[in-house]
Structure formats: structure tokens, C-alpha cells
Amino acid sequence: MKKLFYILSVNLIFITIFSCDKEDVNNNEETIIQKDSLIIWQYPLTEDTSYSFNFHPKLVDNKLIINAEPFNEEEKNSTVRAIDIHSKEIIWEWDSYFFSQYQSIQYCDGVYAYEDRVALNSGRDSYCVDLETGETIWKIIIPDGDAEISGYGSNVYQTVAYGPNPFADSSSICQIDIFSGEIRKLFTVYKDSSNYEVNLCRPLVYRQDGDTILVFSNSMYIMPPNYKPKVDLYSYNLSKDSILWHIEAIDPTGQLNVRPPLIKNNLIYFGGMSKMFCIEAETGKIKWQKRYPRNSINQGSNYLIYYDKIIIKLDNGDLIAFNKNNGELMWRNSHVGACCVELRLYEDRLYFSSGYIFIVDANTGKTLYKIGKPNNKLPHDMYLHAISVDLENKRMYTTNGYFLNCFKLPK
Secondary structure: OOOHHHHHHHHHHHHHHHOOOOOOOOOOOOOOEEOHHHEEEEEEOOOOOOOEEEOOOEEEOOEEEEEEEEOOOOOOOOEEEEEEOOOOOEEEEEOOOOOOOOOOOOOOOOEEEEOOEEEEEOOOEEEEEEOOOOOEEEEEEOOOEOOOOEEEOOEEEEEEEEOOOOOOOEEEEEEEEOOOOOEEEEEEEEOOOOOOEOOEOOOEEEEEOOEEEEEEEEEEEEOOOOOEEEEEEEEEEOOOOEEEEEEOOOOOOOOEOOOOOEEEOOEEEEEEOOEEEEEEOOOOOEEEEEEOHHHOOOOOOOEEEEOOEEEEEOOOOOEEEEEOOOOOEEEEEOOOOOOOOOOEEEOOEEEEEEEEEEEEEOOOOOEEEEEOOOOOOOOOOOEOOOOEEEOOOOEEEEEOOOEEEEEEOOO
């Protein structure tokens, strides 16, 4: 994504400042430590078990889709693999990129599976692979795309920026048919006289009264030395080619969480950098907005709806639940690590990695399990990727820097 390194450096300053608040509300210190006894098997991500970059393992039809790029061989393309969850055998391998070097699909949302197709995205290009064989079905070169995608039914959504790097004169949301590979632009914004660089973000897509609706943000920046950020939020009726509403400068920091909004009962939930917003889907009227506790921010973690709660992982280490109807804080757990995470909800439990693996009761916020590292002799042996839970076989899967790990699912 354009301007990524500059944006991240600014956000790190925010994290440093906001993490200093020591106010304590509803802390939860009870943790059950589970160690090596939970491991069923491990699969090395590289031949020599060296450290690697990799993405969140995705569980699809008894297959785990994984990716690994050796840390010391960044010029090589990474390899995507489908692994059988029972035998650990490789079903297929894929590395059919357009280019011969520096290609990788290692982002948190660079994979979308639908029926027998798997869409893969590296930012510069998008691919579709047969889930059973790993054969390339189609591939598309993207000029300068966001390295994360979202999907709705048989369509894949990706944003694309145009202009001399690191600037963006225009930005578009594109839709790709996962079966044919046909791509079309849906919505475009342009740099105007205000001099803001433009950058559309992945949309929430839903159906309303027979129409397809997209809700998305435009993250804008005036570049240094007069740096100034701004975030606008749009609702767009794709079927009627009309903007339903537009909220300008919605977050006071001028920055945003990069995840798509959520919808429940005709209410849109949008996570800004510093606030959570609840917005009426039809009108764009803000029903409530709530600052995150202890002046924290959320720049990269997703958020989830669970019954009457919207659950958010913050960058300072807090895991919180707001009442989704009025924004009141329902619980806060401040003992789950200060990392951007990928929350997963299975039944009434939250699963995520933040150095360790955490399993948290979604109703109370109580930490049920904190799972330690499987090999303390390996440097940087931390869990930072999403947890794929297999309720049928009572297992869960995730990666560290070295292995794909299969664990018993704690009771």
C-alpha cells in the first residue's frame, strides 16, 4: 500500500504516547498456562526449519492453506501450500507468480476461498487457484493494489491506487469475479485542489432490498512536511450507482483501522483509529461514538460482533467489549499482549495470538487459556497469526516463525 512505512511510523508514535495511561478498569489477571502437552503435530515452514515470514493459516475443507518465505531469502518468491490436516502431507504447492523475484502472499487478508476456488493477492497482482489441485485458473496484474482483499459470494474486492509512488492521484475499489477473473472498477476518488493523497480501503459488502451496498473509507494524507491525515466514510449503492451518504473527517486522529466495517440489524459499526462508531445504515446518522479506553488506538486488529457486544483488540494490550446498542464499556481485559491481532470467534470463545495464544470467554472477557511457546530455544518464537479452529476434530492451528502447529482444543 502507498505511504505504508510513513503511516506506520506515525502510528508507532501514537502507540507510545497512548500506552502510558495506567488507569485500571475491570482488569482480569486469572490465566491458565498450557504448555507443550497440547501440541499434536508440527510442520516445518522451511526445509531447514529456519525463520520465515508467513500468513494466517486458512482452514478450508480439511486443508490448511499456508505460505512461507525464508527470512534470509527475500529475493525468492514465497510458496503457497495446501496441507492435509490429518496426514500433514502436501496436497499441492503454488508459486506461479507473474514475476520471478520478491513476490509473496503473506498478508493477513490476502486469501479468500469460495467453493472450489482460492483467490490469492500480493498487492501487485491477483490470482485464482483450484482448491483441489493448486492449478492456476487466472491471474491479473494490478498496478498498485492494496495487499489485502475481501470477498462476498463469488466476488473478490480489492483497492487500487494510481500515481507516482508514494503518492496517489486516484484510488479505486475493484471487483473481480472469482470464476472468470473479470475485473471492473466500481468506485473511484481523485486527488483534488485540497492536495490530499487518496487511498480507498476494502469495503463491507451487503444486500439491502435487492441492492448491493458497499461501505468503505477513504484514508487521505497531505504528505510531509505539512503532514495532515483525514478519513471519510462512504455508503455506496452499487446497483443504482449512487452515494447513499458520506461522512467527512469521521475520526479525530484523521487515521483509521484498516479493517472493513461490520453490519448488524441495519447498523454499521466502523472502527476508527481512536473511536468506535455505530451508524444508521440507511441514513448515515451516527447513533453513538465511543473513545477507546485509556486513550488507546486500534490500527490493525479486526473487531467482532457477539450478541450485544462489539469486541475490539487495542494496540496497548487491552481487549474490550462495548455494548453494541449504546457504546457502554462492558468489560476490559488488559492482560492479552500489545500486538495487532486477528480475532476469531468460535461458539462463545475468542481465539487470537499476541506473542502467546490466548483463549478468552467472549461473555465475560476472562482469559481461559494462555498457551506458551513450544520451543524456547528458537529466537523470535512468538505466535502472531490467526487461529483456525476445527470444532469437529477438537483442534486448532496457527503458525509461529518456524512451524505450522496443530494443538488439541482446550476444554
